[in-house]
Amino acid sequence: MRIPRLFIPEVLQAHSRTLLPRDTAHYVFNVLRLRSGASVRVFNGGGGEFSGQIEAVGKKDAELVLGEFHPIETESPLQLTLVQAVSRPEHMDFTLQKSVELGVQKIVPVLSERSPPLSAERQAKRQQHWQGILTSACEQCGRNRVPQLEALTSLEAWLSLPRQGLVLAPTATQRFADLAKPTGEVQLLIGAEGGLSERELAFALEAGYQGIVLGKRILRTETAAVATLAICQAFWGDLA
Numbered sequence: 001m002r003i004p005r006l007f008i009p010e011v012l013q014a015h016s017r018t019l020l021p022r023d024t025a026h027y028v029f030n031v032l033r034l035r036s037g038a039s040v041r042v043f044n045g046g047g048g049e050f051s052g053q054i055e056a057v058g059k060k061d062a063e064l065v066l067g068e069f070h071p072i073e074t075e076s077p078l079q080l081t082l083v084q085a086v087s088r089p090e091h092m093d094f095t096l097q098k099s100v101e102l103g104v105q106k107i108v109p110v111l112s113e114r115s116p117p118l119s120a121e122r123q124a125k126r127q128q129h130w131q132g133i134l135t136s137a138c139e140q141c142g143r144n145r146v147p148q149l150e151a152l153t154s155l156e157a158w159l160s161l162p163r164q165g166l167v168l169a170p171t172a173t174q175r176f177a178d179l180a181k182p183t184g185e186v187q188l189l190i191g192a193e194g195g196l197s198e199r200e201l202a203f204a205l206e207a208g209y210q211g212i213v214l215g216k217r218i219l220r221t222e223t224a225a226v227a228t229l230a231i232c233q234a235f236w237g238d239l240a
Helices: 022-031 089-101 120-141 198-207 221-236
Strands: 005-007 017-019 039-043 049-057 061-070 080-085 106-111 165-168 186-190 209-212
Touching (some): 005 120, 080 089, 089 106, 089 120, 106 120, 165 198, 165 221, 198 209
Parallel strands (some): 080 186, 165 186, 165 209
Antiparallel strands (some): 017 061
């Protein structure tokens, strides 16, 4: 039976007790349907994980009893950064979730010409929502380090500084098989629905991104991100 994993963003110590946040307790009892005495695995994003046990404290509260610390690491040796143009909510959520599973270490959400409009208030809510997706994906896939989520910015602002990375470009001739194994970070720039505009693509190439092509077929934004990350991990990371 698979033991549930919980992300607790605080300092944790082996063989100690801590009261679970109310929303985490709600998740444990009402979503996971765990009961007092249930075993869990707990991580705080700093690497490794703890064995633990849930103990009910009243009707809505729960205490976490921590056991041994286990220095388990599942991180890829490849330093992957995804610069993702904000797409429709369901597509963006899918992209973020799968990018965590595929080992991305940093995510930079950017607003492009073809991104859906977002007010300042909605931007703050989406940022919080995206952070929740990253932690939930880590709980599910066994990662003990939560990818870094950068603050939402405009693609124009991001490209105002010199960059080194790869961008999908339908007019490019280079394929991943033509590239040498990178010695440092691999940064991928993916457009929203409809891709980057011609102006944005030209700006990205001018900023230092290298055009790359995946094939003859047009991929949806969420497919393009997942496929590109998987290719990088297969060629240079830990999927092959």
